[in-house]
Amino acid sequence: MNTVHGQHWLRRWAAVIWQVIGAVNIRAKILGIVLGLVVLIGVAATIEVRLLLEQTLTNQAYEHSVAVARDMAARATDLTLMRDYYGLFRLLRDTQANNPDLRYAFVIDSEGTIIAHTFGTGFPVGLRDANTVTANEHHRSVLLTTDEGDIWDIAVPIFDGRAGIARVGLSLATREQTVAAVTGQLLITTIMAAAVGITAAALLTWILTRPILQLVELTKAVASGDFSRRAQRWANDEIGKLTDAFNAMSEALAQAERERAEREQMRAQYVTQIITAQEEERKRIARELHDSTSQALTSLLIGLRSLADRHHSPELRRQVDDLRGIVGQVLHDLHALARQLRPSVLDDLGLAAAIQRYVADCRARSGLTIDLAMPDLTDERLDPALETALYRIVQEALTNVIRHAHATTASVVIERRNGHLRAIIEDNGCGFDPASLSGDGHLGLNGIRERAALLNGQLIIESAPGSGTTLYVEFPLPATNEERHEQHSVGR
Amino acid sequence: MSSILLVDDHAVLRAGLRLLLESQPDMVVVGEAEDARTAITQATTLQPDLILLDLSLTNSSGLAAIQSLRAAAPQARILVLTMHDDEGYVRQALAAGAHGYVLKRAADAELIAAIRAVLRGELYIHPALTRRLLEDILPQPQPTNPWESLSEREREVLVLVARGYTAAEIASQLNLSPKTVETYRTRGMEKLGLRSRAALVQFALDHNLLAPT
Ligand SMILES: Nc1ncnc2c1ncn2[C@@H]1O[C@H](COP(=O)(O)OP(=O)(O)O)[C@@H](O)[C@H]1O
Ligand SMILES: [Mg+2]
Numbered sequence: 199m200n201t202v203h204g205q206h207w208l209r210r211w212a213a214v215i216w217q218v219i220g221a222v223n224i225r226a227k228i229l230g231i232v233l234g235l236v237v238l239i240g241v242a243a244t245i246e247v248r249l250l251l252e253q254t255l256t257n258q259a260y261e262h263s264v265a266v267a268r269d270m271a272a273r274a275t276d277l278t279l280m281r282d283y284y285g286l287f288r289l290l291r292d293t294q295a296n297n298p299d300l301r302y303a304f305v306i307d308s309e310g311t312i313i314a315h316t317f318g319t320g321f322p323v324g325l326r327d328a329n330t331v332t333a334n335e336h337h338r339s340v341l342l343t344t345d346e347g348d349i350w351d352i353a354v355p356i357f358d359g360r361a362g363i364a365r366v367g368l369s370l371a372t373r374e375q376t377v378a379a380v381t382g383q384l385l386i387t388t389i390m391a392a393a394v395g396i397t398a399a400a401l402l403t404w405i406l407t408r409p410i411l412q413l414v415e416l417t418k419a420v421a422s423g424d425f426s427r428r429a430q431r432w433a434n435d436e437i438g439k440l441t442d443a444f445n446a447m448s449e450a451l452a453q454a455e456r457e458r459a460e461r462e463q464m465r466a467q468y469v470t471q472i473i474t475a476q477e478e479e480r481k482r483i484a485r486e487l488h489d490s491t492s493q494a495l496t497s498l499l500i501g502l503r504s505l506a507d508r509h510h511s512p513e514l515r516r517q518v519d520d521l522r523g524i525v526g527q528v529l530h531d532l533h534a535l536a537r538q539l540r541p542s543v544l545d546d547l548g549l550a551a552a553i554q555r556y557v558a559d560c561r562a563r564s565g566l567t568i569d570l571a572m573p574d575l576t577d578e579r580l581d582p583a584l585e586t587a588l589y590r591i592v593q594e595a596l597t598n599v600i601r602h603a604h605a606t607t608a609s610v611v612i613e614r615r616n617g618h619l620r621a622i623i624e625d626n627g628c629g630f631d632p633a634s635l636s637g638d639g640h641l642g643l644n645g646i647r648e649r650a651a652l653l654n655g656q657l658i659i660e661s662a663p664g665s666g667t668t669l670y671v672e673f674p675l676p677a678t679n680e681e682r683h684e685q686h687s688v689g690r
Numbered sequence: 691m692s693s694i695l696l697v698d699d700h701a702v703l704r705a706g707l708r709l710l711l712e713s714q715p716d717m718v719v720v721g722e723a724e725d726a727r728t729a730i731t732q733a734t735t736l737q738p739d740l741i742l743l744d745l746s747l748t749n750s751s752g753l754a755a756i757q758s759l760r761a762a763a764p765q766a767r768i769l770v771l772t773m774h775d776d777e778g779y780v781r782q783a784l785a786a787g788a789h790g791y792v793l794k795r796a797a798d799a800e801l802i803a804a805i806r807a808v809l810r811g812e813l814y815i816h817p818a819l820t821r822r823l824l825e826d827i828l829p830q831p832q833p834t835n836p837w838e839s840l841s842e843r844e845r846e847v848l849v850l851v852a853r854g855y856t857a858a859e860i861a862s863q864l865n866l867s868p869k870t871v872e873t874y875r876t877r878g879m880e881k882l883g884l885r886s887r888a889a890l891v892q893f894a895l896d897h898n899l900l901a902p903t
Pocket of ligand 2: 594597598641642643
């Protein structure tokens with residue numbers, strides 16, 4: 199139970215830590231590692247050295263104090279026995295003079311009286327009983343903690359205890375100073391090492407991340423379709439290899455893109471040729487029907503009329519009238535056929551007239567209500583290719599409305615806006631899902647898209663099942679003189 | 691006796707016309723031409739009472755020739771005889787100075803009557819075309835202006851629709867969903883009694899709503 203709980207917590211923490219680490223960038227990661235290592239090693243070394251040094255110095259001080267105390271005790275033997283207090287006092291003073299760490303020294307006689315000491319006037323209370331030594335002992339030591347710092351107090355028996363006890367107190371202050379100095383030195387070294395380490399790490403990460411950042415930027419360029427740029431190779435390491443691979447990929451993409459553009463251009467040229475040829479052919483046939491065939495039939499019609507005028511037999515007149523009726527019908531049909539192929543209005547009178555005519559025909563043919571608005575189309579002629587394309591597009595769109603939409607009302611709008619010509623064909627019919635249009639079979643809408651694209655135009659379809667259909671076809675128009683002028687003056 | 695000049699690029703048709711016209715007691719064909727240049731020279735020298743003119747001539751358009759013919763023979767009446775039944779041609783022919791417009795497919799029945807009418811100084815236009823021409827001229831009944839009764843949003847949407855923006859464009863421009871745009875549009879059009887986008891564009895033009903802002 200408890201362990202399950204523990205694992206759960208562990209995983210949560212691991213996740214949190216990974217989130218934090220994962221979120222910072224590589225530079226911060228490497229800097230963090232370097233800084234962490236240097237500080238860790240520095241602090242650990244400092245503590246270790248400090249402990250060792252402290253121990254060594256303490257031992258040294260201890261042995262030194264023992265040696266001093268024993269030496270003093272040996273030399274104090276005679277003086278104590280002879281009760282030469284002045285000699286004892288001088289001995290104590292000399293010893294103190296020779297050992298700067300010596301805080302104090304004093305001698306106790308066998309009765310326990312202090313017979314000489316280095317304290318001048320007052321002897322500290324309790325110091326006498328703080329340490330003692332038995333006769334058969336070599337020495338005895340006690341570490342005293344005083345307000346002047348730690349002091350080793352050493353007691354040594356004089357003349358095997360028969361003459362008394364010699365006591366010295368050695369301060370450990372020097373040791374503390376040394377330890378502090380060494381620690382300070384070590385910390386400074388650590389900080390300097392950290393500074394050097396951070397500088398080196400920053401340099402390293404810069405070297406590491408520069409090519410990566412460059413690659414990131416170039417990858418973005420590739421994503422947005424610019425295959426022309428190449429990454430610079432900085433070093434012969436893994437990143438260098440990545441750079442090579444990236445450059446090779448860019449090159450391959452650029453090549454593929456060039457080929458695709460070439461193919462696309464060839465295809466567009468080809469389609470333009472086909473469309474132009476088709477229009478030309480239709481025009482030729484329409485003209486032929488119009489000019490030769492129709493004229494011949496008209497001649498026939500007039501000939502029949504003259505025939506009827508000159509003969510008065512009712513039987514003959516009736517037959518001639520029948521024939522005239524047939525010829526008239528054929529003429530009418532021929533004319534309609536010619537217009538379907540290619541309306542001469544489009545060439546002679548322009549887009550507006552042709553569309554007006556076509557819409558009128560559609561109304562008559564289908565019974566559909568079709569509204570038409572072309573507010574910006576004047577008698578001014580547009581580029582013939584554009585006129586033909588727009589005419590065919592309106593034709594195809596209205597054909598679709600009649601064929602598929604089951605609409606009651608349709609409308610055709612042609613407007614000019616922002617240097618563009620926009621044709622909008624709309625119906626209130628059943629609608630359809632434009633996304634469901636696949637390329638195959640449906641040549642109508644795809645044909646519109648294709649024709650538009652050839653003239654840098656585009657088709658937008660807005661429709662949904664149950665809510666009517668709107669086709670927007672937009673073409674850029676060459677700038678008019680005024681617009682060009684305006685652009686020019688804005689440019690300056 | 692009325693003198694007539696035949697202008698048509700089709701020889702057989704000219705022969706047939708000549709036969710038909712000369713069978714009339716009061717008409718005489720004084721000349722024939724198959725292109726605009728010859729026609730103008732002929733008209734200058736012959737000064738006919740009537741020129742029967744086809745609109746598609748060899749190498750040139752009859753429409754373009756009408757004015758020159760009027761100048762060459764100012765008192766001659768010009769009757770257009772053509773295949774084209776678009777009112778655009780009719781309008782242009784009349785604007786250039788023609789006095790009549792007959793369709794070839796009705797030539798057998800109407801031509802003689804048309805010639806007589808034009809010679810009498812009347813204007814003759816093929817009846818089916820006359821209606822279409824007049825439809826443009828007759829004033830449309832104007833409903834009272836309900837534009838003011840629309841809400842602000844409905845007006846904004848309708849103006850953009852009339853300007854030709856897609857529903858998606860309007861939606862993003864006004865920060866609405868396409869569905870809401872559709873609702874505003876439908877409601878606004880209903881209030882205005884308009885049945886289609888083209889009708890809306892016409893309405894906007896008539897009420898001067900498309901002026902650049
Ligand atoms: N105005 C419209 N209303 C409803 N459906 C339409 C409309 N226009 C096109 N469609 C749908 O889109 C399909 C593709 O049209 P199109 O590309 O013209 O091919 P086709 O007319 O030969 O079927 C049609 O089959 C029809 O289902
Ligand atoms: Mg279709």
